[in-house]
Amino acid sequence: MRLPCVLLLCLGAATVSAAFVLSPSHSWTKLILTHHWPKTFCDMERCNSTINSWTLHGLWPDKGQSCNSSWQFNSSLIEDIIPDMKKSWPNLLHPSSTAFWKYEWQKHGTCAAILEELNSQHKYFSKALELYHKMDLDSVLRKFNITPSPELYSFPAIESAIEDFYGVKPKIQCVHHDKGDEAQSLGQIEICFHSDFTLLDCDKETVGVGLRFGKGAARASEFRVCDHDAPVFYPPL
Numbered sequence: 001m002r003l004p005c006v007l008l009l010c011l012g013a014a015t016v017s018a019a020f021v022l023s024p025s026h027s028w029t030k031l032i033l034t035h036h037w038p039k040t041f042c043d044m045e046r047c048n049s050t051i052n053s054w055t056l057h058g059l060w061p062d063k064g065q066s067c068n069s070s071w072q073f074n075s076s077l078i079e080d081i082i083p084d085m086k087k088s089w090p091n092l093l094h095p096s097s098t099a100f101w102k103y104e105w106q107k108h109g110t111c112a113a114i115l116e117e118l119n120s121q122h123k124y125f126s127k128a129l130e131l132y133h134k135m136d137l138d139s140v141l142r143k144f145n146i147t148p149s150p151e152l153y154s155f156p157a158i159e160s161a162i163e164d165f166y167g168v169k170p171k172i173q174c175v176h177h178d179k180g181d182e183a184q185s186l187g188q189i190e191i192c193f194h195s196d197f198t199l200l201d202c203d204k205e206t207v208g209v210g211l212r213f214g215k216g217a218a219r220a221s222e223f224r225v226c227d228h229d230a231p232v233f234y235p236p237l
């Protein structure tokens with residue numbers, strides 16, 4: 001079971017209790033392919049991104065975190081896919097660093113690795129890239145005329161475009177602005193898979209707290225499930 005942890009308490013609790021909560025069999029059933037919109041992320045984190053496409057945040061089992069602390073990330077094991085990693089799964093805060101991939105491997109990859117198809121760093125990262133390219137979220141949104149724009153979208157228009165195309169429910173997260181500004185910025189889109197990599201409805205009830213990576217990882221990000229009734233800003237560069 002997912003710990004009923006809330007924002008700041010979450011990482012600390014998970015770190016302390018991971019060993020006995022999550023072992024011996026990490027019984028995840030679902031994989032979550034998480035995309036983020038660099039402009040929204042960077043507006044929130046004060047980074048500069050000139051990337052005008054959805055990039056990977058991660059490939060996450062729905063249960064389990066940091067399942068094998070002795071399984072160290074080693075970037076030389078994925079050397080051949082680094083060019084694609086830099087493009088499709090960039091570290092938006094520190095573009096030349098491998099710290100993001102290391103974090104994702106240790107936190108999520110080591111749990112995903114119970115599956116034979118994901119039981120090495122090369123398999124895990126390659127599979128994530130493969131799914132990412134196959135989903136081709138940018139093209140799907142464009143097909144439905146949903147493009148970065150100063151105009152606001154209705155949330156159902158975005159949700160139904162994705163749902164109609166893939167035939168499953170995504171989970172869509174936004175950054176909610178301060179009171180008085182009713183729009184929310186489109187931030188993160190999750191597409192879910194069974195462990196055989198066929199598509200599956202995402203569970204919208206799950207509170208989508210995307211914890212941040214790297215320094216200050218104990219702070220939770222501000223991505224939350226979008227408000228169904230509020231207009232959505234899909235920020236252009």
Ligand SMILES: *[C@@H]1O[C@H](CO)[C@@H](O)[C@H](O)[C@H]1NC(C)=O
Pocket residue numbers: 046047048
């Ligand atoms: C982002 O870009 C602006 C304008 O080019 C620059 O002034 C600022 O220092 C940059 N910030 C970071 C964190 O790189």
Ligand SMILES: *[C@@H]1O[C@H](CO)[C@@H](O)[C@H](O)[C@H]1NC(C)=O
Pocket residue numbers: 068070071072
């Ligand atoms: C954890 O990772 C190490 C290093 O790859 C491996 O030897 C070990 O079998 C793994 N342990 C489990 C429980 O998967």
Ligand SMILES: *[C@@H]1O[C@H](CO)[C@@H](O)[C@H](O)[C@H]1NC(C)=O
Pocket residue numbers: 074075076077
């Ligand atoms: C990383 O992997 C390479 C290739 O297998 C190996 O030669 C190297 O020793 C590894 N580095 C570490 C720190 O484990």
